[in-house]
Amino acid sequence: MKLSISSAAQVAEEWFNLLFTPLKASHYLELVNPLWNYRQLQARVESVWDETPDCRTMTLRPGKGWRRHRAGQHIRVGVEIAGMRHTRTYSISSPPERNDGCITITVKATPGGRVSHHLVRNVTPGSYLPIGLPQGDFVMPEAVPARALYITAGSGITPIMSMLRSMSANGALPDVYHMHFSPHAFNVIYGRELRQLATDHPRYKQKLIFTQAGDSSAAIVNHFTPAMTAEFCADWRDRDVWVCGPQALVDAVTVAWNEAGLASHIHVEQFHAALVAANTDVKGGRIRFKQSGREVEATGQTDLLRVAEDAGLNPAHGCRMGICHGCNAKVLSGQVRDVRTGKVTDCESGELVQICVFAPSGDVEIDL
Amino acid sequence: MSALKDRLTPDTLASFGREIDAIRDEVMASRGSSDARYIKNLIRTQRILAVAGRAAIFTCLIFLPDAYVGIPSWPAFWVLIACGTASLGIAKILENMELGHNIMHGQWDWMRDPDIQSSTWEWDNVCPAEQWKHSHNIVHHTWTNVIGKDNDIGYGVMRVFAEQKWHPYFLTQPLSNLMIALFFEWGVAVHDLEVYKILLGKKSLRETMPLARQILRKVLPQVSKDYLVYPLLAGPFFMPVLAANIIANLIRNLWTYMIIFCGHFPAGSNVFTAADVQGETRAQWYLRQLLGSCNIRGGKLFHILSGNLSYQIEHHLFPDMPSNRYQEVSPRVRAVAARYGLPYNSGSLIRQFGTTQLRILRQSWPSKPVNEDPGTTKPNHGLDAAS
Numbered sequence: 001m002k003l004s005i006s007s008a009a010q011v012a013e014e015w016f017n018l019l020f021t022p023l024k025a026s027h028y029l030e031l032v033n034p035l036w037n038y039r040q041l042q043a044r045v046e047s048v049w050d051e052t053p054d055c056r057t058m059t060l061r062p063g064k065g066w067r068r069h070r071a072g073q074h075i076r077v078g079v080e081i082a083g084m085r086h087t088r089t090y091s092i093s094s095p096p097e098r099n100d101g102c103i104t105i106t107v108k109a110t111p112g113g114r115v116s117h118h119l120v121r122n123v124t125p126g127s128y129l130p131i132g133l134p135q136g137d138f139v140m141p142e143a144v145p146a147r148a149l150y151i152t153a154g155s156g157i158t159p160i161m162s163m164l165r166s167m168s169a170n171g172a173l174p175d176v177y178h179m180h181f182s183p184h185a186f187n188v189i190y191g192r193e194l195r196q197l198a199t200d201h202p203r204y205k206q207k208l209i210f211t212q213a214g215d216s217s218a219a220i221v222n223h224f225t226p227a228m229t230a231e232f233c234a235d236w237r238d239r240d241v242w243v244c245g246p247q248a249l250v251d252a253v254t255v256a257w258n259e260a261g262l263a264s265h266i267h268v269e270q271f272h273a274a275l276v277a278a279n280t281d282v283k284g285g286r287i288r289f290k291q292s293g294r295e296v297e298a299t300g301q302t303d304l305l306r307v308a309e310d311a312g313l314n315p316a317h318g319c320r321m322g323i324c325h326g327c328n329a330k331v332l333s334g335q336v337r338d339v340r341t342g343k344v345t346d347c348e349s350g351e352l353v354q355i356c357v358f359a360p361s362g363d364v365e366i367d368l
Numbered sequence: 369m370s371a372l373k374d375r376l377t378p379d380t381l382a383s384f385g386r387e388i389d390a391i392r393d394e395v396m397a398s399r400g401s402s403d404a405r406y407i408k409n410l411i412r413t414q415r416i417l418a419v420a421g422r423a424a425i426f427t428c429l430i431f432l433p434d435a436y437v438g439i440p441s442w443p444a445f446w447v448l449i450a451c452g453t454a455s456l457g458i459a460k461i462l463e464n465m466e467l468g469h470n471i472m473h474g475q476w477d478w479m480r481d482p483d484i485q486s487s488t489w490e491w492d493n494v495c496p497a498e499q500w501k502h503s504h505n506i507v508h509h510t511w512t513n514v515i516g517k518d519n520d521i522g523y524g525v526m527r528v529f530a531e532q533k534w535h536p537y538f539l540t541q542p543l544s545n546l547m548i549a550l551f552f553e554w555g556v557a558v559h560d561l562e563v564y565k566i567l568l569g570k571k572s573l574r575e576t577m578p579l580a581r582q583i584l585r586k587v588l589p590q591v592s593k594d595y596l597v598y599p600l601l602a603g604p605f606f607m608p609v610l611a612a613n614i615i616a617n618l619i620r621n622l623w624t625y626m627i628i629f630c631g632h633f634p635a636g637s638n639v640f641t642a643a644d645v646q647g648e649t650r651a652q653w654y655l656r657q658l659l660g661s662c663n664i665r666g667g668k669l670f671h672i673l674s675g676n677l678s679y680q681i682e683h684h685l686f687p688d689m690p691s692n693r694y695q696e697v698s699p700r701v702r703a704v705a706a707r708y709g710l711p712y713n714s715g716s717l718i719r720q721f722g723t724t725q726l727r728i729l730r731q732s733w734p735s736k737p738v739n740e741d742p743g744t745t746k747p748n749h750g751l752d753a754a755s
Contacts, residue, residue, distance in 0.1 A: 018597045021589040022490035023415075031415055040482065083404030085480040318506035321650065323687055325474040325486055326506045341393055352477065352487060 034128045035063030043131045045123055046102055052187040055108040055155060056120045057093065061101055062131060068096050069103070069134030071166040072159040072242070072269070076132035077105065079119055085130075086115045087348055089271045091159035091244075092134060095166035106189060108155035138242065138269035139163075148174075149233055151224065151253055153181035153211075153245030154189070159269055160244060161190055164197060164204075173201040177233040181224065181249065183212040207232050224249055226256040237262060244269040282337070285363040289313060290332060292368065300362075303339055304329070304355035308368055315355065315368050322357035329355045334364030376655070376708060385651025387704050392686050395693050399478055406692045407467075407476055407484060410672075414467060418459035422598070424452025425612045429605045445608075453612040457619030458673070463492045464553075464624060465675025466691065472501055474688045493553040493620075496586040499560035499579060509687050513632060513639045513660035520632065521639065523548065523555060524564030528727055529639045530737040541732045545725075552621035552628075557583055623673070626721055627664070631680045634662045635723035636713045657684035658705060663698070663714040670717075671695060681712065 017024060029036040035044060043060035050056050069075075074091045094104040109120040123129070138159055140148065150160045157180055167173045182188040188208060198206040211222045229236050237260065243253045250270055257266050284300040287307055296311045298304075305327055308315050318326025322340060331347040336358040338345070344361045347353065355366070376384060428448035433440040468491030470476070476484045490497045503519060511517035515531050522528045526545065527538040548555050561579055565571040594613040599606035638659040645656065664670075664678040671678050671694075679694035682701055689697070705712040715723075 015597065018589055018593050021593050022492060028415060028419060031412060031419075080401070080404065080479075080481075082400040083402075083479055318502075319510040321653070324505040324509055325477070325688065326501070328474075328487060340389075341397075343397075348480070351480070352485070354474075 038064050041065050041131050041133065042128050045125050045127050045129065047125050051106060051189045054120065055106060055189050057104050057106045058123065059102050059104050062103065067133060070139045071095055071162040072139040073134040073136040074159065075134055078130040079115060079123065081114060081118050088115050091162065091269065093158040093161045095162055095169050097166055097169040106155065106158045138267055147235065147239040148176045149236055149239040149241040150176065150178040151241060151243045153249045156245030157189055160242065168197060168201065173204040175203050177205045179207045179209065179232060181209045181211050181245065183210065185210055224252045240265045240267065242267045283361050285360055287360055288365045289368045290365055298360050300359055303357060303359050304366060308355065313368055317356055320356045322354050325354055327354055327356045328352045330367035332365040332367055335361040336364065337361040380708065381651045381655065384704065384708050385649065385654055388654045388685060391697055391700050392689065395689055395697060399690060403690050403692060404479055410466060414459055414462040417455050421452045421456030421459055424448050424455060425609055426602065428452065429602060429608060432605060449608055449612055453615050456616040460492055460616060460620040461623050461673060464620060465677065466672055469675050470691045472497060473505060475690045493556065494587045494590045495553065495557040496582050499582065503560040512657055512684060514642055514645055515639050517642055519559065519562060523559065524562065526728060527731045528633050530731060530735045531639050534734045538732045541728060545728050549622055549625045550618065552625040553617065557587065627674045627677050629724050630662060630664055630720040631677060632660055632662065633724040633727055634713065634715065634720040635727065636711065637662055654685055658710060662720055664717050664720050665714060666717065
């Protein structure tokens with residue numbers, strides 16, 4: 001009987017898992033050290049550092065299963081607030097060359113942002129956060145291009161910082177132009193490090209623009225314009241541009257590059273802003289059923305189960321009154337309103353919802 | 369039993385429903401970090417108890433005279449194996465009742481923690497979670513105590529209410545009762561098959577085969593774990609390990625049987641017909657849950673070990689409310705029941721379990737339904753056996 005090493009290992013693993021069924025060994029290992037969680041990646045907060053009054057860098061030690069990131073990539077981070085887990089995406093600001101097993105993320109407390117506020121103010125060293133694997137294609141090509149142009153604003157500098165640190169660690173920054181917008185000179189994130197980089201690497205051309213400074217001589221114009229780019233970087237048409245920042249900046253850059261016929265040069269990184277405040281007005285919208293591809297208009301008065309049935313679908317259901325959770329379905333995007341209480345909740349993508357007692361509030365995409 | 373349901377005028381009934389709704393809304397809106405801490409600590413405690421139990425069961429082996437270690441001590445052996453078995457049994461009880469049953473009800477879905485979701489939790493017994501969620505969450509909680517619809521009334525093999533039609537077969541039910549008690553997790557495993565319907569010819573064997581295969585896929589690893597793999601690990605000393613695991617499972621079976629049978633069978637519980645529940649409003653559903661469920665009095669530890677099913681009434685009114693909140697909600701529900709002149713069936717474990725056993729014995733013989741007048745509820749008293 002042929003028994004290869006891998007199949008023998010598989011058999012051994014199956015018998016080993018029987019010791020813990022229906023759980024896995026990981027469930028018990030976690031009791032000793034949360035970082036030994038093989039099923040769900042965790043990270044320990046090793047230290048925190050306040051870059052500015054409202055911006056904090058957290059040094060995280062990822063647990064088992066982590067793989068090295070590429071400069072510019074991001075991770076999903078989960079944080080528990082009042083018992084409930086919220087998930088947001090943050091760029092990794094540390095370079096992949098860092099070899100002490102840690103990464104850093106830099107979080108800015110956005111005004112009205114519940115999760116960012118909690119991360120910046122309440123998460124202490126020694127706590128554990130669930131994280132995802134690094135993702136994203138906002139990266140430099142493997143063979144570093146001869147010329148790149150970075151346009152960043154505020155906390156949008158984080159993925160670029162990873163790139164700059166990476167290139168710096170590998171010797172010298174190549175011919176790179178970097179325009180960074182920041183409100184004031186005194187609260188530029190990584191301010192000191194940026195100035196040091198500019199001093200150490202003559203081929204790294206940096207321009208800091210202060211959007212809220214009064215009549216500072218350094219600020220010629222305060223917000224992005226195509227003319228500003230041309231003046232700063234003469235050969236901007238020949239460069240690939242990486243832009244990361246608020247919606248307005250990304251839009252302005254995209255428009256400018258499209259008009260110049262250079263849409264293929266743009267690399268954008270953007271994370272969804274905090275969702276709109278929930279309103280309790282009954283609001284209809286377009287309901288899209290992902291699996292069947294159907295789309296219907298809904299008034300917002302009827303629960304999603306009936307909307308689906310009226311659209312010709314036959315979703316699983318049970319008591320039809322919000323007791324048994326037999327109708328749980330995944331809402332991929334949008335807001336839903338609990339018809340029992342009137343409360344509107346936004347669904348973080350993939351949230352399971354009892355469709356017999358939830359009506360749509362606005363456009364909704366549902367996995368049915 | 370319709371006399372009971374007609375006790376409240378439509379307006380009063382609607383008002384009753386609104387009051388129960390208000391309690392629910394208030395508690396659900398106040399779920400927060402202390403609730404999250406509760407369930408996470410409980411999961412942690414349960415897993416530590418399981419590991420400690422298994423470790424003790426293996427450690428005791430070194431005190432056997434035949435063990436090569438050379439420190440024979442029968443007292444040490446017996447103490448360790450007893451503690452280990454008890455710890456493992458309690459771990460299984462906690463996992464099945466306070467964790468598994470409640471998590472699968474969706475009580476903790478609000479946390480958005482992927483480890484504690486009703487959609488993915490698989491519990492430590494031979495019943496597949498999918499089938500349990502169907503037979504319990506959907507069928508039992510929707511059709512609670514409706515004769516002919518709620519499969520939990522007698523579990524297809526016993527007659528526990530006079531309203532069920534008598535048949536000579538039920539004369540054997542004291543034996544079924546004993547078997548169900550000893551092998552409770554197996555009864556739960558096949559519950560969704562509705563075997564009695566297959567035997568009565570109402571369901572074909574063929575249509576239940578997929579469910580049967582699903583059960584087998586759960587049974588094989590569970591049985592292998594406790595009765596094969598762990599004993600084999602002990603080599604020549606497999607016997608104590610095997611016995612300990614059998615007894616731990618037995619402890620869980622007997623305890624869960626006792627608590628669950630006290631949920632709807634004690635004296636004073638009510639059953640309903642399908643006609644009674646036609647067109648049922650939410651308020652009527654609340655009323656049926658109240659009239660058909662029974663609580664057990666006890667201390668805090670008892671409540672946790674019973675998976676808070678000692679608060680059966682509160683659980684049936686609010687199946688997806690985190691179980692740690694039933695205790696605070698119970699006095700409020702009791703007060704509402706008193707104000708509306710409704711019974712609130714609560715008694716000691718001896719009273720509830722005792723009357724349940726008497727019921728099983730009594731209903732194995734022919735009997736006619738008695739139209740009981742439940743009387744009004746006295747403040748601070750449930751429907752005790754004395755009244």
